[in-house]
Amino acid sequence: MTKVPRWNALIELYNEQYPGVEVINATVTGGSGVNARAVLKTRMLGGEPPATFQVHAGEELTGTWVVADRMEDLTFLFEEQGWFDVFPSQLIDQITYEGGIYSVPVNIHRSNVMWYVPANLEQWGVEVPTSMDEFFAACETLQGQGIVPLSLGEAWTQNHLWESVALAVLGPDAWNGIWSGETDPAGAEMVEVWDTFGRVLDCTNLAEDAAGLSWQQATDMVMNGEAAFNIMGDWAAGYMTTTLGLTPGEGYGYAAFPGTDGIFMWLSDSFGLPVGSPNRDATIAWLTLLGSVEGQNAFNPLKGSIPARVDAVDAAPDAYNAYLQDTAAAWADNTLVGSLVHGTAANERFMGDFNQVMEIYQASRSAVAAANAMAAVCIQSGACGGGM
């Protein structure tokens, strides 16, 4: 178990309100939640659920624990707290299953963000690319100077990169079509996604040391001037601002992944109430705090995310830095699509098997083989329009 600073603000707030409750922060780090989900599964199936657990809003929740009748319906809490008026309807849709609502969203993160250091780009004579063509041109310029164009880390960060590339190639409608069954996962568009992804990988440190790097170390490569760009969700902004002490727009720059400007690939951290949760009343009090303006504003500025509630930023605008203010504005105007890698778009079965698709691609570098493998995973998991 590890104490984690960004949760501490919320836990301290909870302890002020409920001093009689001992909060145990049971955290399993790493692997984009893969390790934590494995431990959670053992406990849930063993009849020993934690009081509450963090889960991404979307299919990671509904397609796994809700369909298995392991979560309590929280509609009563949404009604009591007036949350139907303050959480966006698309977000509520993602945590709803057969009329019930199953978790309390704490925040919104953006997946398709490209990070860089403005002064370094100027020194290397590179502009921020806004299209894939511009990205590949910048890649060539940077490689000519011995700079890694795009830093990459361990396996899940490669999946993370893939979803931004796929969004750039497909656009929002065809991306959503993968999950609704309207886009053929083995079709020509998807082959182009894998081909483009391969070209992007050739601009990274994959062949050198990527597999051994955490996402923070991949971010550090950009900050240290070893690499020009990194693609990561905007928890990286929390890392660069809170941990590294950098100012957004000066110490680090940000832009949508090339070809995805105006599209917001989102994910949301949320907490649910497992059936059989020990200390149910204390858990409901925790969930109530998470959904409050006070709770969301205690957590999000440190995490580097925007509140899930639409009224929270206005209640404390000074708490949100330039990056988060820009992101809140983008959340309000952009076309919204769900993240695959972070649990919004597809169920856990698909995500587990998608790792094998990625391994097949990296071993073979065959776009057709990868697209066919993905189509097979769609059928096995039922994640792409109910078993196409």
Added chain:
Amino acid sequence: MKKQFTVLAALALIVVMLVPNFATAQDLSGELEIFSVVGR
């Protein structure tokens, strides 16, 4: 006398309204295990 009674009644009402909230906060006890995915 009537005024005093009104004041007392108002005070009693305030106490009745506050006690449940106070009691709710104070009554919660035991452990709350929060299982988190962090570090990505």
